[in-house]
Each structure stands twice: as C-alpha cells, then as structure tokens.
Amino acid sequence: MKTIQHNRGIILAVIFTVFLSSPLFAQDKPERCVRFKDGTTIRGTILEMNADVIRIETQSGITVAHPFDSIDYFCDDYIKNSQLPAPEIKRVPKVVLPRHTWEIRPELSYIKYEEPEIMKEDGFMYGIGAAYTYHNKVMARLDGRYSYGKVDYKNSGTLNNIEDYMVELRMIVGYDFPLPSGLSYVTTYFGFGYRYLNDDSSGMVSSTGARGYERESNYYYSPIGVTTYTSLGNGWSYGVTVEYDIFWKGKQKSHLSDVGPGYDDIENDQEYGDGFRASLKIEKQVRYVSFFIEPFFRYWSIKRSDIERDSAGRAWVEPKNKSTEIGLSLAMCF
Incomplete structure (x- = not known):
C-alpha cells in the first residue's frame, strides 16, 4: 500500500x-x-x-x-x-488510438445518377460533415453530413441546374486490433445508416417541354467494413477504409402533382440493392489537433421498385438505377 x-x-x-x-x-x-x-x-x-x-x-x-x-x-x-537503475527504453513504442476524437469535414464531390437506357443526372456537390469517434479497444462512431449542389438532367431532352441536397446519418461500432509492429491497427465495424436525397426540378421545363417535379429518395442500410491506421512517424499517419453496404429498404416519393392536375404523388418501395465505398486518409498531427485529406468513392446499385398505381389506374415504377460519387474531404480533428 x-x-x-x-x-x-x-x-x-x-x-x-x-x-x-x-x-x-x-x-x-x-x-x-x-x-x-x-x-x-x-x-x-x-x-x-x-x-x-x-x-x-x-x-x-x-x-x-x-x-x-x-x-x-x-x-x-x-x-x-x-536509487534503482534506469529501465531499458524500447525504441518502437506502441501507438494507442486517441480515446475521444471530434472531426469537422468539408468535402467536394462529383455525383452521377443513372437509370440505364432511360436518363442520367450529374453535377458537383459541396458538403460539410461532422463526427465523434471513441476508441478503447471497442470503437464507436457517430457521423453526419450535408451536401448541396446543382445537377444536369439528360434523356431525350435536357434540363440544367436542378437543385439537389443530401443528408446522411451513420452510427457504427467495432473493435480495434493492434498489429505486431505496434504502429498499426485494423478496425472492423458494423452499424446502421440513413441516406436522404432531394432532387427538385418542380417549376422547370426541359428542352422538349416536359415539366419537372420533386423527387425524394430514402435509403436504409447497414455498413460493414474494415479501416486501418498506420503511424509513419513525425506526426504522419495514413489509413484505408473499405466498406460494403447492406441495403435494407428504399422509399422513393415522386411529387407528380407538380406536373399538373390529374397526377397523384406516388411512393415506390425498393427492396433490393447494395452499396460500396472506399477511401484513403493521410493525416498530420500538429500538437493538439490533426489535419487530414481523404479522397473517397461511394457507389449504390438499386434494383427496380415495386409497381404502384395512381387514382386513374396508371402504373408507376422506379427503374433500376445506380449512383456514383467521387470526391475529396479536408478535415480537422481535435
């Protein structure tokens, strides 16, 4: 004692x-x-x-x-x-992941949405994200982002500068596995995510005279992935993340009433699909804060929805589609 x-x-x-x-x-x-x-x-x-x-x-x-x-x-x-002798000093110390980390993350991305052989939209999105991460063998992370941009629509006609915005919320938990080198970790994780996309061309008219309308996309999914961390010395580190997204359910709401009288708003349920994302993070620790740059890739492939009928008996379906987002994040952690 x-x-x-x-x-x-x-x-x-x-x-x-x-x-x-x-x-x-x-x-x-x-x-x-x-x-x-x-x-x-x-x-x-x-x-x-x-x-x-x-x-x-x-x-x-x-x-x-x-x-x-x-x-x-x-x-x-x-x-x-x-008056004891000095202990031996190990030259390769064990790196411990910080227990509490807050992150602010501006990002820029190019996004392309396609319904094969029907239409496509593409454009640039400008966003901001924030996250809190906890490490103590067990890992937990809460993450959210918002992005806004304008996209161009193309099928038989064209419609430019459609306003889009996206909100995504994620919660993941995992476990940190230290590697024998003492300078690296591999973290496996699983969680739940929600992605909302609003594409609003209401009040706009395409080059062929077609009227636009507002569309709302909702995805419910579970991310399952692996992320790494490796210290390079002098405050530098890097990490790679690879993730597969299990698609649970999607709901598409098309505000067809924006087109004019005689059209009802339609909701289509999507049951099948999946997603994938990957990123490379390069980080520099500067005393009490760190800064990182992270190029990323996000992809979704969704199957055709069920069929819904409006009050006039007309059938409506959400075609199979895919979306690809490629971008860059610049972040500060503390």
Missing part, C-alpha cells in the same frame, strides 16, 4: 511539474521518461496529460498516446527516490 501511495504521489508531483513547464510558464519542454504497466518505457516530450490520456512525442518524432491510468511510474522521479 505504501508503494502504491508513493507512486501516486510521484505521478501527482510530475503532473504539477509538467503544468509548470507548459507554454504558460516556459517555452521549452524537457524530455521525460514514462514507464507503463504493460512494460513499455517511452522517453520524449509530453504534449498532453490529463485524467484520460497522456500524449508523448518520442525522440524519433512519433506521437504516442496511452490511457492515463496505464502509467506505472515516471522513471526519472522514481530513480531519484529509489
């Missing part, structure tokens, strides 16, 4: 010392030696230390994060008090 109290006293004393040596009190931060309960010993500059995490920049330039409660003792202070 005396040893535990002694170690806790050393840790509290060092916390006070690190606080006094922070930028508020000094310009230069001395290197510290920290021993963890798993036997890892790291020497470097302490960038951050609080009740949740200790973040250290090692002598080789790698930024390492550990849960605060995994600290065994601070070597320099322990040696001074106990």
